[in-house]
Amino acid sequence: MLHLAAALDQPSAHDEPSALDPPSVHDADPYVALARLAERGGLDFVTLGDTFARPGPDALSVLSRIAPVTGRIGLVPTVTTTHTEPCHVQAAVATLDRVSRGRAGWRIEVSSTEGEARLSDVVARLWDGREEPRPPQGHPVRVVDATDGPTRRTAGRYADVVLVRAVSPAQVIAVRDQLRRYAVEFGRDPDALRVLASLAVDLGDGEYAAEPGHGGGGPRPTARGPLYRGGPVDLAELITSWYQDGTVDGFHLVPTEPRRDLERLVNGTVALLQHRGLFRTFYPGGTLREHLGLTRPAIRYETTEGAS
Template sequence: MSSSHGRALLHLAAAVDLPSTDDAGSHVELARLAETGGLDFVTLDDTFARPGPDARPGPDAFDVLSRVAPATHRIGLVPTVATTHTEPFHVRDAVTALDRVSRGRAGWRIDVPAGEGEVAEAAAWLWDGVPGSPQGHPVRVVDATEGPALPAAARHADVVLVRAADPRQVAAVRDRLRASAAESGRAPGSLRVLAGLIVDLGDGEHAAEPGHGGGGPRQTVRGPLYRGGPVDLAELIAAWHADGVADGFHLTPAEPRRDLERLVNGTVALLQHRGLFRTFYPGSTLREHLGLARPARPVRSGPVWNG
């Protein structure tokens, strides 16, 4: 599907993390809001403990998104899985269960530390023959901002996140990913590369703060941050899209409820009006939203796994 500008339509996703609550109902509310905007998927981190003297276990991403699934209809649901804490067959079972309950809308965001590419390889192999997953295997999302994750992303990812304030850096990583994917025997076009930004839309419709918005995001200790209004954010997204920087954006609201609402009702609406983002879901599965083919089942001897 192409936009009126001749390029493929944007892909948009958002984080729905709520650090201050474990209430699944609040996450349902955010996911439904994102779905009204036609976003491809939402992500949710799986936190093992909260910092500070009152540290306690955080929300289980699989549990929360399993509750979100029956309350939504089209939007993709992508929990983060830390490969250092979870064995591949446990990942397979949990994500496949989410894919079933959501009827083909599940993915998993793989946290791949340096040297952990073997885990992604093992998980990929475990999915090749698993019956009952509506998508063949759920969509694999990898953050390739850090260099060590790039080889695993090029071999296994369907969607790659790149967090950078400079569009040239995102474009450079995208080029490296595509070249590496081709070397691994994959079609470079089978990867969807999304630029990752934190967005602070607290300024509403006011002019963007210098160094943000129209001047572009800036790097902070939390990651690349855009601060301004939804109109300026739409302009930034449209400009990066026109330059072919990435296939879309993964946006993390600085203030979840406020910023996601302004993102959907302001930025997304403007992008839809300009013909850069879809106004309806073309199918029912996350792979269909992303324009990804159902994966074939290659014949493999299996990876070496020492878990």
């Protein structure tokens, strides 16, 4: 099944100075409207970056506000372990999983050092302390951007969903093959990895109107990463081609203008993919793991009956 996700914020500020949320956006209300729109389109999940990359409220706080007013869509904040202790990260993400009734994920900012990468495993072990206080999904879904080479080993070992920024199917396939090898090396089922192509999208140019090099020809490389610029119909063609060729499991789409682009994505691209039978028209389950076809992890630490 094709998986689709979207960012609630624009491409990060360090990639392009103009790619900031509007300065007036300092509360959760605009994000609530965007998340409801994405849910209406049946998207698997939405992501939101941390406050180090954009002005406004903390991503966890925003998505905790969104959780009670949505019912199905997954909620994935960026939470860094560099600035937050693992025990606080696990508690915060577990709380989001509970208030959303099993729809939380965690986008992990991974450095190239193995020591920091292992912090994500520390968090998972804290979730496994006892069955009773575990989050509804066991482990909220872990999302890692594995575009850069040093992060791929970490993604193969710990991630459930892997984002890859690439301008061609060949680039994605090369990364995907490497991720699968790492997964096998660490005793994981490589088929349990969900690999999504991550693209910035600018849907402001009409229904078709893909510029040369965009649309069916693929996204263009830019300073902020791969960019598709055109219309929602040509974006549907790109998504269909990459998915049906077996290149990716789906797409993570980052709007250049969130309100405009997400509306055109849902009403145009998603509607066309649904018409073709490539994307869901309703959520068959309630948790993010169910949306992604992932099983609930077994608890690692079993206690014997009667143990103190």
